Amino acid sequence: MxxxxxxxxxxxxxxxxxxxxxxxxxxxxxxxxxxxxxxxxxxxxxxxxxxxxxxxxxxxxxxxxxxxxxxxxxxxxxxxxxxxxxxxxxxxxxxxxxxxxxxxxxxxxxxxxxxxxxxxxxxxxxxxxxxxxxxxxxxxxxxxxxxxxxxxxxxxxxxxFMPLGSVESHLFSRVMVPLQWSIRMKIALGAAKGLAFLHEAEKPVIYRDFKTSNILLDEEYNAKLSDFGLAKDGPVGDKSHVSTRIMGTYGYAAPEYIMTGHLTAMSDVYSYGVVLLELLTGRKSLDKSRPVREQTLADWAFPLLTQKKKVLGIVDPRLAEDYPVKAVQKTAMLAYHCLNRNPKARPLMRDIVATLEPLQQLEENPSDSLAGAT
CATH class of the missing domain: 3.30.200.20 (Phosphorylase Kinase; domain 1)
Known part of the structure; x- marks a missing residue:
């Protein structure tokens, strides 16, 4: 470092x-x-x-x-x-x-x-x-x-050794250069590939503590998941979930897991949606310094994610509108699906990877795209 x-x-x-x-x-x-x-x-x-x-x-x-x-x-x-x-x-x-x-x-x-x-x-x-x-x-x-x-x-x-430290340390730092949109998308894709691998391993694994502080970066901003202390073997056979004590990090944990203790791969998908929101907005998953209605990022942002113009109003201001609008809007829709209150309606991590891959190359003239946003 x-x-x-x-x-x-x-x-x-x-x-x-x-x-x-x-x-x-x-x-x-x-x-x-x-x-x-x-x-x-x-x-x-x-x-x-x-x-x-x-x-x-x-x-x-x-x-x-x-x-x-x-x-x-x-x-x-x-x-x-x-x-x-x-x-x-x-x-x-x-x-x-x-x-x-x-x-x-x-x-x-x-x-x-x-x-x-x-x-x-x-x-x-x-x-x-x-x-x-x-x-x-x-x-x-x-x-x-x-x-x-x-x-x-x-x-x-x-x-x-991961020389660039955690995504959290970059995303919420007041002194570091803000992450460019293309780097945020690279991080989102790499982290998604890591989760997809866990969920589809020979013996599936539920990560259970997916958050920006557990995503580490090498010198080329390649994302790697760290800290497997809360990882759990996924359900096998005809079981639909694993019952556990409720553990993890507030602001990232799926609501159905908090309510029931039933853990599935979809619990990780919800947490992934929260991280996507953090990359999109530059806001923390839980921030007590904000107005009450804005303290929990997922609750505040969720209703805005399907509204193309309003989504542009919640993008991290440190990006200074230097981003491809279509990619932002598609990323917002992906986050929306990940945060669905019905876990069965959330996408699989392999489908999230497939959605993100074409967004890596999607580049536009920001000013032209803003003018055409609907």
């Missing part, structure tokens, strides 16, 4: 700065391999790998805590990238002299996510959920997990 733009902006943000987290425990059952009946979860690398053996597809490095100290220069303050409810995230470098036989590209930049400070049973389950899910899933739009540390009370995850 090495860039003052990110000062004060979390690289990973477990508790979103623009929303209030549920006070419920974060994880109930992130995988069938981590059932709620389990009274004894892995407490060392050997036990973690034994749990991973049936589903693991990605080789992970089991780091010692001493090795992590070397990687982060003893967790020095100038290596700190940010933090949240889980703990802190540090920048680090892995070199071949760290350990004999280590097969890595040298030097490898990484982000080291320290769960120390949350040694509760639930905290351990959340850490383990990330190890399990990211150890079995691999996709260009999912952040890559390189390794972990499970030593004494230390619970640490080591990810690929």
């Amino acid at each position: 090495g860039n003052c733009w990110f000062k004060g902006n979390p690289y990973f943000n477990r508790v979103s700065s623009n929303a209030t987290k549920s006070e419920s425990p974060k994880i109930q059952s992130p995988s069938e391999r981590i059932g709620k009946e389990d009274s004894q979860l892995p407490s060392n690398p050997k036990e973690v790998e034994a749990l991973r053996k049936d589903t693991a597809r990605n080789p992970l490095i089991a780091f010692t805590f001493e090795e992590l100290k070397r990687i982060t220069k003893n967790f020095r303050q100038d290596s700190l990238l940010g933090g949240g409810g889980f703990g802190r995230v540090y920048r680090g470098y892995i070199t071949k002299d760290l350990r004999e036989g280590l097969e890595i590209e040298e030097p490898l930049r990484v982000a080291v996510k320290v769960h120390d400070g949350d040694n509760s049973f639930q905290g351990h389950r959340e850490w383990l959920a990330e190890v399990i899910f990211l150890g079995q899933l691999s996709h260009p739009n999912l952040v890559k997990l390189i390794g972990y540390c499970c030593e004494d009370d230390h619970r640490v995850l080591v990810y690929e």
Whole structure:
């Protein structure tokens, strides 16, 4: 990162700065391999790998805590990238002299996510959920997990380094250059591809905490989903949903999930619609500083999304009308469908990807398009 733009902006943000987290425990059952009946979860690398053996597809490095100290220069303050409810995230470098036989590209930049400070049973389950899910899933739009540390009370995850940080840190910053419309569409498509992959995996996964702070960007603004602590295996067989405790982030969570605890892939689609609104408007999903009727973005914007002229009035003013109007209007309609109160009426993520792909190339003369808007 090495860039003052990110000062004060979390690289990973477990508790979103623009929303209030549920006070419920974060994880109930992130995988069938981590059932709620389990009274004894892995407490060392050997036990973690034994749990991973049936589903693991990605080789992970089991780091010692001493090795992590070397990687982060003893967790020095100038290596700190940010933090949240889980703990802190540090920048680090892995070199071949760290350990004999280590097969890595040298030097490898990484982000080291320290769960120390949350040694509760639930905290351990959340850490383990990330190890399990990211150890079995691999996709260009999912952040890559390189390794972990499970030593004494230390619970640490080591990810690929994402130099541009989170979408949240760009979208709501007062000091960073506003994201161009084309970049917002690139982010929207990449994140949609990540969710579509999860929903259509051999064993479907519901992400459950889709939001701008969990979408990270590489140096070319490619979007990757991070933080799988709340991920949940999707329903199987003739089941229509998974019943869970209500967890996630206010402002993003689907209304039917909040009311019933019934979790489906359509819950992620609703959250995706909220993120589309944030990209479209530059507003936070939940903003208590605004007038009461405008505090919840989805509730305020929803009635306007089908009205072509009114939609242009809610576009992020920092774009200075530098955007293709037709693409904005089609994006607004896509958000409208994602936010349908009836979850069965929402589009599948694969259909969202298909809708977004042609919008990547849709460019117009803004002034001409504004004149012709109806």
